[in-house]
Amino acid sequence: MKYLTLFTLVVVILISCTKKVGKNPELAYSDRAILDSINASGFTYYKNDPNTFLPGTNGPHGPYKLRFNKIGYNALTDNGKLPAGMSMPNGSLIVKDIYDGNNNITYYAFMYKRSGSWIWGEIKPNKEVLYSVYKNPSTCINCHSQTGHRDLVTTFYFH
Numbered sequence: 001m002k003y004l005t006l007f008t009l010v011v012v013i014l015i016s017c018t019k020k021v022g023k024n025p026e027l028a029y030s031d032r033a034i035l036d037s038i039n040a041s042g043f044t045y046y047k048n049d050p051n052t053f054l055p056g057t058n059g060p061h062g063p064y065k066l067r068f069n070k071i072g073y074n075a076l077t078d079n080g081k082l083p084a085g086m087s088m089p090n091g092s093l094i095v096k097d098i099y100d101g102n103n104n105i106t107y108y109a110f111m112y113k114r115s116g117s118w119i120w121g122e123i124k125p126n127k128e129v130l131y132s133v134y135k136n137p138s139t140c141i142n143c144h145s146q147t148g149h150r151d152l153v154t155t156f157y158f159h
């Protein structure tokens with residue numbers, strides 16, 4: 001009986017620790033938590049230009065706009081880019097709004113810097129997860145390691 005109580009307690013603690021919804025991805029970097037951050041305010045578009053669509057012809061994602069949260073944007077000190085050889089700081093969130101050719105966002109691809117490495121994912125505005133943060137991101141990383149990337153961000157090379 002004592003063990004059953006202890007077991008129940010441990011299960012309850014484990015469940016509350018792995019709760020998947022939260023506002024702060026530093027605490028819980030679930031797909032949904034990052035979507036909440038994507039929908040939050042405080043982003044600045046690449047080169048401070050919210051209007052231009054970048055063609056996206058160099059990658060698999062499609063026409064896009066790129067935006068950075070405040071922590072990320074503050075690191076872009078080389079004419080709006082991350083200086084070569086530097087790393088984006090922890091807490092940086094880069095969101096690629098991918099469009100359908102009209103003015104509708106089909107999905108977000110994102111990179112979130114946590115404990116020195118990027119967390120990668122893709123999610124639709126309606127919360128449908130296309131590429132979970134829990135999946136092995138090696139396909140993302142392999143392609144993003146291409147010539148000219150800066151801390152695995154390839155837009156700094158192409159645009």
Ligand code: HEC
Pocket residue numbers: 055056057058059060061062066094095096109110111120121122131139140141143144152153154155156158
């Ligand atoms: C085949 C190559 C390739 C793969 C695979 C790939 N990407 Fe990309 N990605 C690119 C390129 C190239 C760009 C920038 C220019 C463009 O889209 O034309 C880009 C841009 C991005 C950006 C904007 C920041 C940046 O690096 O410019 C994000 C965020 C992103 N990708 C996320 C992902 C995620 C998440 C995955 C894996 C699920 C992924 N990408 C897989 C090639 C790739």
